[in-house]
Amino acid sequence: MSPFTQRVLEIIQEIPEGQVMTYGQIAGLAGSPRGARQVVRILHSSSGKYGLPWHRVVNARGEIAIRQEESRMLQMLYLRDEGVEVADNGQLDLDRWRFIPHGE
DNA sequence: AAGGTGACTGATG
DNA sequence: GCATCAGCCACCT
Numbered sequence: 001m002s003p004f005t006q007r008v009l010e011i012i013q014e015i016p017e018g019q020v021m022t023y024g025q026i027a028g029l030a031g032s033p034r035g036a037r038q039v040v041r042i043l044h045s046s047s048g049k050y051g052l053p054w055h056r057v058v059n060a061r062g063e064i065a066i067r068q069e070e071s072r073m074l075q076m077l078y079l080r081d082e083g084v085e086v087a088d089n090g091q092l093d094l095d096r097w098r099f100i101p102h103g104e
Numbered sequence: 105a106a107g108g109t110g111a112c113t114g115a116t117g
Numbered sequence: 118g119c120a121t122c123a124g125c126c127a128c129c130t
Binding site for chain 2: 022023024027034035036037038039040041043044054057058059060061064065066067068071072075
């Protein structure tokens with residue numbers, strides 16, 4: 001497992017309940033500012049495997065990025081259950097719910 | 105081996 | 118806000 005992947009997994013694990021991070025944000029913190037797609041792949045391949053809070057990751061526009069309808073709904077349910085306000089179209093307010101480590 | 109793909113992003117018109 | 122374009126990069130055909 002690459003250091004980058006390692007970092008990504010750690011970072012995602014550290015997202016507090018009721019908050020979210022974006023793919024690009026995670027990639028940047030993990031040392032690869034343009035590696036958003038890698039973050040996607042890591043989530044896609046090993047979200048269940050490592051018991052990651054994959055549902056706390058959204059795209060840069062603050063919306064649920066999942067294409068598949070089922071998983072999409074599931075993510076929305078999880079977030080709402082944690083207190084995050086998500087619109088029916090999967091939109092949420094990043095300024096309000098984004099997690100920023102160490103007060104960056 | 106070459107080309108397509110996507111749970112992405114930022115810039116521009 | 119919407120549409121396009123161009124970077125991006127590991128994986129799958």
